[in-house]
Amino acid sequence: MLGAEKIxxxxxxxxxxRIEAMKAxxxxxxxxxxxxxSIADALAVLYGGVMNVDPKNPRWDDRDWLICxxxxxxxxxxxxxxxxxxxxxxxxxxxxKPGTHLPSHCDRNLTIGVDMTxxxxxxxxxxxxxxxxxNRLDGRENYTYLILGDGEIQEGQVWxxxxxxxxxxxxxxxxxxxxxxxxxxxxxxxxxxxxxIKAKFESFGWHGQEVDGSNVKEIYEAIERAKEVxxxxxxxxxxxxxxxxxxxxENTASNHHMTVSKEQMEEAxxxxxxKLEKAVTR
Amino acid sequence: xxxxxxxxxxxxxxxxxxxxCETLMELAEKDERIVVLDADLMSSMxxxxxxxxxxxxxxxVGIQEANMIGVAAGLSATGKIPFAHSFGPFATRRCFDQxxxxxxxxxxxxxxxxxxxxxxxxxxGGTHMPFEDMGIMRNxxxxxxxxxxxxxxxxDLIKQTANLYGVFYTRLLRKNAVKIYEEGSTFEIxxxxxxxxxxxxxxxxxxxxxxxxxxxxxxxxxxxxxxRVLNMFTLKPIDKETIIKSAEETxxxxxxxxxxxxxxxxSAVAEVLVENRPVPMERVGVFDRFGEVGPExxxxxxxxxxxSDIMEKVKKVIARK
Numbered sequence: 140m141l142g143a144e145k146i147x148x149x150x151x152x153x154x155x156x157r158i159e160a161m162k163a164x165x166x167x168x169x170x171x172x173x174x175x176x177s178i179a180d181a182l183a184v185l186y187g188g189v190m191n192v193d194p195k196n197p198r199w200d201d202r203d204w205l206i207c208x209x210x211x212x213x214x215x216x217x218x219x220x221x222x223x224x225x226x227x228x229x230x231x232x233x234x235x236k237p238g239t240h241l242p243s244h245c246d247r248n249l250t251i252g253v254d255m256t257x258x259x260x261x262x263x264x265x266x267x268x269x270x271x272x273x274n275r276l277d278g279r280e281n282y283t284y285l286i287l288g289d290g291e292i293q294e295g296q297v298w299x300x301x302x303x304x305x306x307x308x309x310x311x312x313x314x315x316x317x318x319x320x321x322x323x324x325x326x327x328x329x330x331x332x333x334x335x336i337k338a339k340f341e342s343f344g345w346h347g348q349e350v351d352g353s354n355v356k357e358i359y360e361a362i363e364r365a366k367e368v369x370x371x372x373x374x375x376x377x378x379x380x381x382x383x384x385x386x387x388x389e390n391t392a393s394n395h396h397m398t399v400s401k402e403q404m405e406e407a408x409x410x411x412x413x414k415l416e417k418a419v420t421r
Numbered sequence: 422x423x424x425x426x427x428x429x430x431x432x433x434x435x436x437x438x439x440x441x442c443e444t445l446m447e448l449a450e451k452d453e454r455i456v457v458l459d460a461d462l463m464s465s466m467x468x469x470x471x472x473x474x475x476x477x478x479x480x481x482v483g484i485q486e487a488n489m490i491g492v493a494a495g496l497s498a499t500g501k502i503p504f505a506h507s508f509g510p511f512a513t514r515r516c517f518d519q520x521x522x523x524x525x526x527x528x529x530x531x532x533x534x535x536x537x538x539x540x541x542x543x544x545x546g547g548t549h550m551p552f553e554d555m556g557i558m559r560n561x562x563x564x565x566x567x568x569x570x571x572x573x574x575x576x577d578l579i580k581q582t583a584n585l586y587g588v589f590y591t592r593l594l595r596k597n598a599v600k601i602y603e604e605g606s607t608f609e610i611x612x613x614x615x616x617x618x619x620x621x622x623x624x625x626x627x628x629x630x631x632x633x634x635x636x637x638x639x640x641x642x643x644x645x646x647x648x649r650v651l652n653m654f655t656l657k658p659i660d661k662e663t664i665i666k667s668a669e670e671t672x673x674x675x676x677x678x679x680x681x682x683x684x685x686x687x688s689a690v691a692e693v694l695v696e697n698r699p700v701p702m703e704r705v706g707v708f709d710r711f712g713e714v715g716p717e718x719x720x721x722x723x724x725x726x727x728x729s730d731i732m733e734k735v736k737k738v739i740a741r742k
């Protein structure tokens with residue numbers, strides 16, 4: 140069970156990820172707001188406690204790996220990394236600027252702490268299977284975490300990887316689906332309905348769970364349960380909200396990629412800082 | 422590099438696939454980082470002995486090439502040295518984005534082998550006949566593209582790639598090759614091999630067309646034409662220096678490949694010539710056509726991939742000098 144203090148810590152971390160991601164995107168004036176904000180809670184749980192990593196030694200062999208296959212969530216991943224101490228927070232202001240180490244989509248060769256290059260949807264799933272296999276071959280007991288977008292799982296490669304991960308009984312692989320119900324062009328339901336994602340993965344031989352993806356306690360406990368599962372990979376379907384944390388984004392129909400004016404950024408930060416203050420003083 | 426031309430250019434006893442498997446087993450014995458991936462073609466590729474010897478280092482993902490490439494890339498990120506195989510079209514065309522991004526752009530360390538090049542796909546027909554595999558792969562920055570001509574070269578190159586870092590595409594004849602090199606020959610990736618000197622023209626060939634080029638050169642000699650023959654087994658990086666030198670010394674070039682001339686050897690050589698030392702040039706290869714089914718001998722005639730096609734182009738290019 141997760142104590143109240145730790146829950147509070149995760150919640151604060153998640154808000155800080157949202158704040159830093161919004162500063163970076165707002166400073167640029169546009170970006171993938173929706174999917175960065177929806178995955179912040181899971182990233183907070185992962186980088187805020189679950190993952191065994193060392194920011195001073197980012198390529199440490201025995202570390203846990205994170206492959207954010209929905210590479211466009213880069214700003215949220217970078218915020219989590221910076222907050223965790225991989226690089227200075229100020230660097231977040233260089234997002235997508237000439238010569239930056241922080242491109243729109245995650246790049247293992249540019250950003251300290253990013254384990255894998257992603258951006259062409261679906262590909263992170265196979266990469267994660269390869270990493271999990273490689274680590275198992277070497278007898279390591281670390282975990283590979285994979286974050287997939289909900290729209291992303293429309294890609295066939297995800298299901299190729301899902302089949303093979305089950306075939307290989309990869310119990311060192313834990314995947315998350317950021318089920319925010321939306322993709323670039325609209326609602327997943329109206330474009331190519333994903334149906335019962337948990338049941339789909341289960342039918343592929345995975346252990347499945349479904350939790351409130353905005354609730355750090357539920358996310359944490361689902362990971363703990365996933366680690367208990369032997370002989371099969373695990374998927375945790377995170378029911379999330381695209382644009383979570385900034386009301387305007389949450390209420391904007393098309394929030395996958397948005398322009399963010401200075402005023403809007405201030406408005407978002409004001410909302411998020413108020414939530415942070417509330418969380419800290421609670 | 423010390424390559425010695427075989428005294429007798431006869432069909433080798435051993436199939437290329439068996440030489441490939443043996444070489445990988447040799448490497449795997451010495452280096453536990455070597456892993457093998459396949460997409461349900463291990464039997465066709467003669468890789469069962471590897472599977473038997475190293476089951477834990479063999480990953481047959483089933484019929485899913487895109488996943489195979491991604492898994493290979495992931496394995497390489499953990500320090501493994503993966504060799505992934507499929508038939509040429511499926512090892513390249515089918516999973517190009519995965520090779521481009523998960524391997525190339527990600528700067529990971531993956532070797533991809535595409536078998537049954539061009540007309541050697543024979544009875545599998547047009548769907549399985551890659552005339553474009555090397556051309557597709559040429560678009561990936563910093564990739565190395567190799568087409569070993571016989572088992573001697575194959576063994577040497579595979580061993581070399583195991584100790585290098587990057588993305589490698591090896592275009593592999595699956596069955597018996599014509600022996601071009603004597604045992605013990607060694608090669609330098611990125612350097613063409615001069616198999617025969619000549620002063621009137623240079624024939625630059627790769628793969629099954631190397632033997633045809635040598636046959637053509639021998640027949641041309643009777644007609645009083647002195648043809649130099651180069652085996653350009655590395656398509657990328659292309660050996661500019663040797664191409665320019667040959668253009669200067671022989672004043673005419675003919676390329677010969679079992680591949681579409683578009684973005685294959687013909688294109689690569691032409692690019693070097695026009696930018697450095699333009700001389701008359703002709704190409705032997707597949708001129709923008711899809712593959713077809715049939716016996717290899719028939720297909721070689723049908724797609725104009727014979728020694729006499731090379732001779733014809735040599736005469737044409739010399740007339741243009």
